Amino acid sequence: MDDTVGTECGVFAAIDFKQNPIFPYIYWGMRAQNHRGHQSHGFLTYDTKFNVHRGLDLIPKIKASDIPRWLSRLPGHVGIGNVRYTTSGRLNKEALIRGTQPVTVETDKVKLALSFNGNIVNTIRLKKELCKTFPCFSYDCDAELICRNLAVELMQGQDLHSAVKTCINEVEGAFSVSGITHEGELFAFKDPYGLRPLSTGCNPEGNICAFSSETVGFDINGFDHGFEIQPGEFVKAVEGNFERKQIVVPKRKALCAFEFAYFARPDSKLNGSYVYEVREGFGKNLGREYADIVKNSDVIFSLPETSDDAAYGLHEETGLRWERGTRRHRYVTDRAFILLSQERYSTINRKLNIVDHRISGRNLILVDDSIVRGDTTRVVVDKVRKFGAKEIHLFITFPRIIGPCFYGIDMATYGELIGSTKTPEEIAKIIGANSVNFQSIKGFVKATGMKKEDLCFGCATGEYPTPLAQRLANWMRKRFESGHKETGRLYEIDVENIT
Ligand code: SF4
Known part of the structure; x- marks a missing residue:
């Protein structure tokens, strides 16, 4: 539940x-x-x-009285939507507004609109070539x-x-x-590694065809x-059905493992499995992998809400009581990363309430999905300790994050990641826990039901697809280790010319 990590788009x-x-x-597909x-x-x-509507922040609620106005501003039988967290481009307000998707290109010859994750x-x-x-072109x-x-290619016939x-073939990354199209055709495609999810769905009558990042949209x-949709596959919606074409030979499947954690x-399905069931499997694995700690613990706590299913799995596996002693303040939705760093501590406090009366004198297992920067x-841990916990053992479902992500998750540098230089024992000391226990990659893979080679674990292994x-x-790691200041976002680096 590291609130300082932003995801990419939907x-x-x-x-x-x-x-x-x-x-x-x-x-509604976007609201979900x-x-x-x-x-x-x-x-x-x-x-x-x-016809376009773009706005900052969360998708607004639409009052019943406003529905006719929205429908008249956004007419038509085909459409695309997007929610965005910026992992590329500039970060000032004007750039954020300009970078809001869907994007369009409209020339004499070609009209195209796109939503991207x-x-x-x-x-x-x-960028140089497109200029x-x-x-x-202001990127x-x-x-x-x-x-x-795409527009350049279409303009050339x-x-x-x-x-x-x-x-x-020209673009490297996750997309x-x-x-x-300008003829109102709806299509979708994926990079040759399939790093980000995107699937199809239809209404039961079969006249509406849809694409969604997550199945909750359906x-x-x-x-x-x-x-x-498969890596390197192109799909077009045609009269209540889908026309599929494998247009690029997939290099290998590499679905982002962090999506699961x-x-x-x-309640979304990834690769055919409900994510909550996979997370329960994570908890069961952790129970087996760290049986000695479980033996000496009194109670399980979890950090809501991404860790709750793993905590339930851990409880099922071990019989240890899962105490719902951490609660989110439901309508405090500010994300910690937007606020000034000195406000972070109090913001996290404002978002999360911990019920104290069963903590004092007990040995706790605290389940969380990941440790990125370690702030949250x-x-x-500090708060739980103040309530009198005797021992605090962290069970973390995602393996230790040791490197940045280049595929749309806001973890840009080695320096910001606590796990890039610190061992689990050192991390425990820094955050004030008795121990930090990451799920093994093997256990994680088993719970997903996928093959390891079909998942991306770049940030956990240093091996990127x-x-x-x-x-x-490799270049960033070398510079980081020799004390160079890291620059942050990728778009500033000419990757192909680094030596
Ligand atoms: S590097 Fe990590 S966060 Fe990024 S796509 Fe791979 S597994 Fe996901």
């Missing part, structure tokens, strides 16, 4: 072949996925032109790079398949994309789940 897109207004479905991006949101529909690694080269065709988000890259194929609309909603964990990211990681 996508929902749909088309109604009976030509009914699509906006309500896009709205607001956890994937809090900084901005956007909706785009198509009738004979692109992920992060591009070779930004500098792509030749779009001289006023504000990776979605723009993909959208313009390529068809959509070929344009996407060229784009996938799960959905878009609309559930909220009453749609049936379809298939997960932290980002995805527990330190505050919580894509070549440029690996090169960048």
Whole structure:
């Protein structure tokens, strides 16, 4: 529950072949996925032109009296939506507004709209090349790079398949994309590693086809789940169905393992499994892996809400009581990273309440999903200690994070990650716990039901699935270890020319 980590984006897109207004479905599909991006949101529909609404912060509630106004501003039977947390582009307010998705390109020859989830690694080269065709191109988000890259190919007369194929071959990174052409066609595609989730769904009558980052986007609309789009696959919605084409040979599947531990909603399905069931498996594994600590503990606590399912699994495995002694203040939604650092401590305190009367004199297992910077964990441990806990043992479902993420998770440098230089024993000392116990990668993989080689564990192993990211990681690590100041966000680094 490290609140200082932001995720990348969420996508929902749909088309109604009976030509009914699509906006309500896009709205609810995005509302179900607001956890994937809090900084901005956007909706785009198509009738004979692109109609767009973009805004900062959370998706607003729509009063019944306002529905006609929204429908008249966003008419059309096909649409895409996005929620975004910025992991690329500039960070000032104007840039955030300009970087809000969906993005569009409209030239004499081509009109294209796109919603994107992920992060591009070779930004500098792509931007330089695109500036030749779009001289006023001011880069504000990776979605723009993909959208313009596709537009260039289409302007040169390529068809959509070929344009996407060229784009996938030129862009390195994580990208799960959905878009609309100027003819109102709805399509989606994924990078050749399938780092970010994106799947299909349809309404039971079969006239609405949709794409969603998480399956909760379908559930909220009453749609049936379809298939997960495969790495390097292009999918087009056609008359109540999907046309699939493997346009690039997948390099290897590398779904982000962190999605299971932290980002995805527990009631979403990833690779066919409910995330909450996978998290229960994490708790069971932790119980088995650290049986000695369990033997000497009195009670399980968890940090809501991403750790609750693992705590339940741990309780089932061990029989140890899971005490629901940590509660979130439901309507305190400010994210700690936006606030001034000196406010962080009190913000975390404001968000999380700990019920104290069963803590004193007991040995506690505290379950959390991950330790990134360690700020939040330190505050919580401190608070629990003040309530008189005898021993505090942290059980962490995601393996120790030792390196940055280049694929859309806001962990940009080695220096900010407590696990990049500290052992579990050292981390325990810093955050004031008796021990810190990370789930093994083997146990984690087993609980997902996937093969290790089909998951990305780059931030936990230092082995990244894509070549440029690996090169960048090695270069950054070397510089970090020799005392160089780290620059932060990736878009500032010309990855292909580092030596
Ligand atoms: S590096 Fe870590 S956070 Fe990033 S995609 Fe891979 S597993 Fe996910």
